[in-house]
Amino acid sequence: MSVHFDTLVTGARIATLGVSDDYGLINDAVIGIVDGRIAYLGPRSTELTSSELVDAEGRLLTPALVDCHTHLVFAGERLADFERRLQGDGYAEIAADGGGIKRTMAATRKATEDELFDLAVPRALWLMRSGVATIEIKSGYGLAVDSELRMLRVARRLGEALPVTVSTSLLGAHAVPPEFTEDPDGYVDLVCEEMIPRAAAEGLADAIDAFCESIAFSPQQVERIFAAAAAAGLPVRLHADQLSDLGGAELAASHGALSADHLEHTTAAGLEALAAAGTVAVLIPGAATFLDESQRPPIAAMRRAGVRMAVASDLNPGSAPLGSMQLAMALAATRFGLTPAEALHGATRHAAAALGMADRGEVRLGQRADLALWDVEDPAALSYWFGAPLLSQLWIEGTVVDGVGSNAG
Ligand code: DI6
Numbered sequence: 001m002s003v004h005f006d007t008l009v010t011g012a013r014i015a016t017l018g019v020s021d022d023y024g025l026i027n028d029a030v031i032g033i034v035d036g037r038i039a040y041l042g043p044r045s046t047e048l049t050s051s052e053l054v055d056a057e058g059r060l061l062t063p064a065l066v067d068c069h070t071h072l073v074f075a076g077e078r079l080a081d082f083e084r085r086l087q088g089d090g091y092a093e094i095a096a097d098g099g100g101i102k103r104t105m106a107a108t109r110k111a112t113e114d115e116l117f118d119l120a121v122p123r124a125l126w127l128m129r130s131g132v133a134t135i136e137i138k139s140g141y142g143l144a145v146d147s148e149l150r151m152l153r154v155a156r157r158l159g160e161a162l163p164v165t166v167s168t169s170l171l172g173a174h175a176v177p178p179e180f181t182e183d184p185d186g187y188v189d190l191v192c193e194e195m196i197p198r199a200a201a202e203g204l205a206d207a208i209d210a211f212c213e214s215i216a217f218s219p220q221q222v223e224r225i226f227a228a229a230a231a232a233g234l235p236v237r238l239h240a241d242q243l244s245d246l247g248g249a250e251l252a253a254s255h256g257a258l259s260a261d262h263l264e265h266t267t268a269a270g271l272e273a274l275a276a277a278g279t280v281a282v283l284i285p286g287a288a289t290f291l292d293e294s295q296r297p298p299i300a301a302m303r304r305a306g307v308r309m310a311v312a313s314d315l316n317p318g319s320a321p322l323g324s325m326q327l328a329m330a331l332a333a334t335r336f337g338l339t340p341a342e343a344l345h346g347a348t349r350h351a352a353a354a355l356g357m358a359d360r361g362e363v364r365l366g367q368r369a370d371l372a373l374w375d376v377e378d379p380a381a382l383s384y385w386f387g388a389p390l391l392s393q394l395w396i397e398g399t400v401v402d403g404v405g406s407n408a409g
Pocket residue numbers: 071100101104174211239242287314316317318319320
């Protein structure tokens with residue numbers, strides 16, 4: 001009796017990531033795809049037939065990558081800030097005198113929805129060319145009700161116009177906008193009483209995020225935002241302990257956050273809280289590298305505490321103009337000391353967990369057929385090459401994405 005598939009991929013070295021601390025490699029297994037799902041994973045046999053047949057010729061196949069932290073919808077670049085930083089000015093210093101997030105806010109508020117969309121499409125394509133099939137996108141450059149919702153609408157449109165899955169986070173609490181300089185708590189009221197309820201009612205946000213930092217929002221203000229998220233039935237995530245330790249990890253964990261992101265300054269107590277809550281630590285080596293921060297997140301302690309570590313690009317105009325998850329993995333290895341296996345788990349399985357998605361991030365029966373075929377054989381090569389385009393072919397929900405890999409098609 002023959003079994004028919006939409007697609008069969010033969011001859012791949014498959015990094016299944018089905019084991020927690022290694023690649024879970026299987027050589028020369030066959031993957032069968034039906035209706036966008038992995039329907040077979042096992043030995044080759046003459047009974048397996050398919051509409052499409054792909055011979056991987058010994059190349060590496062992994063789950064498609066998941067970028068679980070980006071700010072890729074924005075207008076205006078920050079080249080003036082960049083040049084100032086190269087002259088020695090600090091990120092917080094530039095933010096304090098008119099640059100930083102507020103500079104991007106001014107440009108983003110002026111842009112129309114169509115303009116923001118047109119600017120964001122190529123950035124999403126950059127990530128897809130590095131093997132990404134799922135992208136989290138935050139708002140946070142509107143800092144007013146209408147412009148924040150506009151950013152989320154653009155993110156939703158990207159998910160409809162492109163084959164990638166887009167997961168959205170409302171980051172109204174990214175910075176205090178100029179109208180509220182004298183009344184930051186008044187701005188938090190606006191986030192809690194208008195932005196979050198409207199984003200929830202209009203189905204625009206999959207999660208609520210906040211930036212907990214001395215230059216942004218205090219733990220007390222974040223508490224209020226998280227309470228409003230809970231009232232709206234939305235999960236939370238947090239930019240925590242990036243530039244200083246304000247107890248952001250403990251705060252995120254105490255609200256059962258999906259993820260706590262950055263964590264350069266997190267203490268042992270914070271890591272234990274994350275492990276106990278099952279909150280994923282999202283590592284962002286691109287921002288630490290671009291800002292030339294010497295403080296690294298406590299990776300060894302994360303391992304000891306059993307915290308799941310994801311890796312993300314943070315694609316944004318200020319701290320991480322980084323358009324490649326492969327480069328994010330390479331930086332996670334070289335700058336933060338992750339093993340290449342940890343970096344790959346971090347860019348797939350754990351990143352999916354950071355988005356609350358259980359249907360992707362591994363090569364296993366029943367998972368979405370979001371798969372990346374690479375022009376390498378050894379999975380460590382993905383964390384070794386800096387910015388080389390190694391993607392051969394990308395499938396999203398079982399369908400080949402044209403124009404993003406070296407395999408013309
Ligand atoms: N942390 C970051 O690294 C980005 N946002 C945040 O909360 C920076 C965003 C920017 O500078 O535009």
